[in-house]
Amino acid sequence: MANLETTTRNSVAIDTTPLKTHLGRRKRLLRRLSRIASSPQLHKSRHVQSTDKLLGKTSASCISLGSSRRCSIEEIRDGFEVRVAVEPHSPDVLRASTTVSSRKTQRADRPTVNPFTMIPDELKVRILRYLNDRELIVASGVCREWHMLCFDGQLWKTLDMTEYYNYIPAEQLIRIIAQTGPFINNLNIRGCLQLEPEFAEPKALKHCTNLRKVSLQGCDFTRPTIHHLLSINPQLESVNLVGLSKVANSTGSTIAKFNHRLQTLDVSWCLSMTAKSIRRIIMNCPDLKNLAASGIWGFGDPDIMNEAFLRNKLESLSLQGCDDFGDSAFKALIVGKNTPIDYLTGKPSVEPRKLRYLNLTGCPELTDSSIETLAGNCPDLEVLLLSNNAELTDHAFKQLLPTVPKLVTLELEEVNNITAEFCRALMDAPCARRLRSLQLSYCVNIPGEMLGELVQALPCLEKYEVDNTLATDDVVSKCLALVKERYSASPPDRRSPNIHLRCFDCPAITWGAINTALVENLGLRQADVAHPILTLHSFHSWQPTIDEHHKRMMRGHYTAAKNLQERWAEKMSGADRRRSRRRLTFLGRREDGERRVGCSIM
Structure with missing residues (x-):
């Protein structure tokens, strides 16, 4: 044992790696193992019995006396871990080389610190502003502190349920509205059909008293609920009631009576309302700027x-x-x-x-x-x-x-x-x-040629719809030319927009023009990812191929897009050849019939 310690002190390079200090039993176990390792009988045996059972799960990494014929022993000296490697089969001298890791010991009683608790509440709220409504609701379940932060009034000025109302039960939505209602300025519950039973009573929205914008489109709420919401928010500036069957002339009277600051009103397709109530609103809302009343008589x-x-x-x-x-x-x-x-x-x-x-x-x-x-x-x-x-x-x-x-x-x-x-x-x-x-x-x-000339005369054109017209291939080619011209004329730091061409059921537009557009788009996109292209909507039988080519091109799969375009061109050209052969056969038979008829007359 003394020789082992002397060898260890002379040849050991100490590495300071921190370890835990509660290792009393471990020290005693390592001392016993060191005596076993220094025993003269150790080098005589070829195989050493594994000590995993002795060490247990917590000490399995301390020693290895397996079939490798090399054992490693760890000791704790002055708060450092000392690892001794022993080769047992040396006949005369037990050569030991030790390496000591440089990890310092950590105190077991040191408390863990949560960095989020050290941030001021104002900064926490500002961080949480980057979360949308749905993410805030999920984060509020972490702990009580997070629940209070996530429902801070500064984070709930806008409540838009259109994206996640299908994933949250109606009871939870009502609870959210009740908890955040006093802070909401913009309420959008468009299409929340599951809320209809909950909003049967006017008191369901009694907490929402500071609204400036409200959208109830597609929600078939009761008329008292709608009137109560309008009456308790006199500062409303925008109201969207599109398609509500319960909206009638009395609703217009309520708006004219309470919402004098109204600037935007959309009551399109509220078939129970007439223009007389709209007139009352116009007379009592002097700031009204945007009015949508489609379908009203x-x-x-x-x-x-x-x-x-x-x-x-x-x-x-x-x-x-x-x-x-x-x-x-x-x-x-x-x-x-x-x-x-x-x-x-x-x-x-x-x-x-x-x-x-x-x-x-x-x-x-x-x-x-x-x-x-x-x-x-x-x-x-x-x-x-x-x-x-x-x-x-x-x-x-x-x-x-x-x-x-x-x-x-x-x-x-x-x-x-x-x-x-x-x-x-x-x-x-x-x-x-x-x-x-x-x-x-x-x-x-x-005329078809005038539709093509229009493209040349409109340099800023982005959307061009010529369905069921006399448009020809010239329209497609001139749209491609405009795309290239617009890109070359635009400054480097500004990306020119694409051109969207809709030419459904235009008999004068051939598949060759569409194929040329696909080839040109692919070449432009390969040359420059930011290059604008021509997006097409053509015959319904061609449109799946056009859409798939566009998807592959936008993903960067240029080879796949090229293969698709070539297969489609081969298919369409083959169909044209078969069609021309049938036409020639039909014309030949017709000429033969005319000759026979002529001979019979003679």
């Missing part, structure tokens, strides 16, 4: 539209599907009733309207007279939707387009009476340099 009355004209506050108006809205009501909205006429221009002398968004889709009683009234009176108009109005012609747009220089979106789906004259007026209009979205689907009287 009664807007054909000029007196109702005259109230909106007198206020001149509306910036957005949507009357989609209002069948009774005609020329007289539209003129009352734009120029009012009994307005004096300017003798120099012959037009009503009125202040320009502030409208920026106007949706009159599906108003069949509108004619060119209404569009001519709009000309010159809405210089800030940016979005104009006039689809499904079959009475409109080129003459109206020739007068309108030069007076709306800020127009960026124009939809004229199923306006069948517009022709090439409209296209020329649009190309010459000042808004042509700004227009981003143009929809001309089902406009069958526009």
